Amino acid sequence: MCRNIPTRGYVAENMGRTVTTISDLIDSGQGLWLEGLAGEHATLSLLADNRQGHSIAGLSVTLDACDRVLQAGKVFDQLIQEKLREGFYGGRLAMELLIADALHAANLMLPNFQKSGGLNGWVAVPYSPLSTNDTANMPETVPLDDARYRQPNLMISIAGLPSRLPTIESLITLNISLNIGLLFSSLQLRAVAETILQAFEGCLIAGRKPSSSCFLTIPVNRLLAGFSHLFPEKSAVACVNAVLLEICLVARDLFETRRWQRVMEFGAQRPRLVCSFAGSIELCRSNLSLVREIGAVCSVAARCQDSGSSVPDRIPTVPDGKAGHRDQQQQSASGSICAGIDIEMLANSLQKDEDDALLRSWISLLDTIARKSAALTAVCHV
Template identity: 30%
Template sequence: MSATRDLHDLGQSLWLDNITRDMLGDGTLAAHISDRDVTGLTSNPTIFEHAVAAGDAYDGSIRASVEAGKDGEGAFFDLALEDITRAADLFRPIHDKTDGVDGFVSLEVSPQLVRDTAATLAQAKELHARGDRPNLFIKIPGTPEGLPAIEEAIFAGIPVNVTLLFDAKQYLAAADAYLRGIERRVEAGLNPQVASVASIFISRWDVAVKDSAPEGYKNRLGIAVVQQAYVAYLELVASARVQRLLNEGARPQRALWASTGTKDPEASDTLYIEAFASPLTVNTMPEKTLIAFADHGKVGEPLARDGGDSEQVLAAFEAAGIGVDALAERLQQEGADAFQKSWDSLLEQIATKSQALTA
């Protein structure tokens, strides 16, 4: 049995953190589904930036958008929705088989809206309506300004992938926004089954402290942060608040481990996949990491339900002068800035191609 099948059988969903028009057209994504147990897909501005820059696969879509009088953001969402809806259709059998638990694809709102609650909500509604797929997640950042938009989107019945979460505190704030939206639906007599995942980013923790980690603690901070978040997740799912909603027909928001590609060339290329094996969760991974794990990964003991040695690890970093709470806030801001930079570069690429294609 393959490592990917072992992880799937443990109860964790394997999602691909990548999308390109080529992989949709040449059967690569279909092969990941059939051969490597992939049951969902995520995207972000950086992924689309690289995809558009890679060749001419999107030139036809860009030309069509220009001819329709669209540019910049409008042209991007046209081509993104083409890819995302094709991927959603590939995953639709999984979504149907699991009765709406799995088989999702994700499309992110514009990073330019990260501090604008009303505009984020409006765009989430627009993109979900245009996508017109039951297995489409709209990604909304779990920033302070994003939390009200998450609640309102859930109340409106829009499945949400909460992105840019970095620790247990940020996760719980996002989970509370999700639960408020579900509770309001119950009070209004609406169907409480609105799917959501909460994406906690991992590898950026270890990148941030690679030159300042205490002796013997290299590449351990990200794992410790996830251990803490996993405890918070399990406690929330077992809480009276969530149990009441489950009794009304709701389903729990699943934790998703994101940014799980290993950045340290000296570390195992499957480090974060093997460390985060855990039921009722999702692990979304870069294509390179997925292939590596399918080739030589191993599933050992599941993630500790009691936090394991995370308290000791976090204490060691605090003793070394690394404020973990402050670092989580910094990483969230840096993550938002990175997506903004990719977004700007993406729109520049589309503008350049638009000019060339219409010259």
């Protein structure tokens, strides 16, 4: 999600600016989701030490970040050697590295998770795009019987594609928490929300309390890229603002319906929105007040090319009593701004493109691991 993430030397050089910017957001009361961490958790550790991560709702260990760290140094070398001796290779070895990395982060965030009663402190681990397409076997491939992977603040990242909805329902039924991504429209969000609700209702019918937590991620920065192919920058930003507003309002109304209220009365957690801006400063400035109003989490890159300017220093606030008026104004404006655009066709196209990119990232990671494994094996035989 955050492209061109720098190497290790940049982290030490720019740590202060990264933490300062994130701290400013924390001071403003904004919940955060950090992206792009893998192998090295200096940023997270510093945040945990200095702030106890009060507003860090969660973070994502990503395929691209893991691939980058593997290529850049020896962070994973010892673990790879251990797993090779245990007979792991290919996709299984990749998952071992990703989950071990996520567990490291989850342990750092566990005090925050416990202190917030499970509201904050989550860590999302990516799963193989190949496995998540296997609806029948995906739940079985999650190592539920391994105590290491039952960390209470660990969740699985999965794309909210139509083909993955049965898998999402199965995982929630198994009480696995999820970070569901690639939601580009209100219809896509509705489909995922209905799947989550059905899974919760299934738990209640079976006499079990629904215990999964779910985050729904909207890649706002990718929406901007999609609209930028159709409009000049200013108009593209206006379209994104309108689409994001519609998604947020639909989510708010959905979770206030009687069916949702009923499952929440029996212990189900309301899904939380994550709005990923990934360095798009204009989108941050124009939408962060909306994000705060609906209680969504703002996703920022933990380390990106210009950490000090990836998000605004302070979040603008909305005067009391203005929210309802603005809803009406922007809903009216959204119809004219996006007139003539098939939003759903664009959303489906973006979803497919991003899912294809995830598959390419997985293949690249497997290739890097294969080369790294071969090199380490050769050294051992010298």
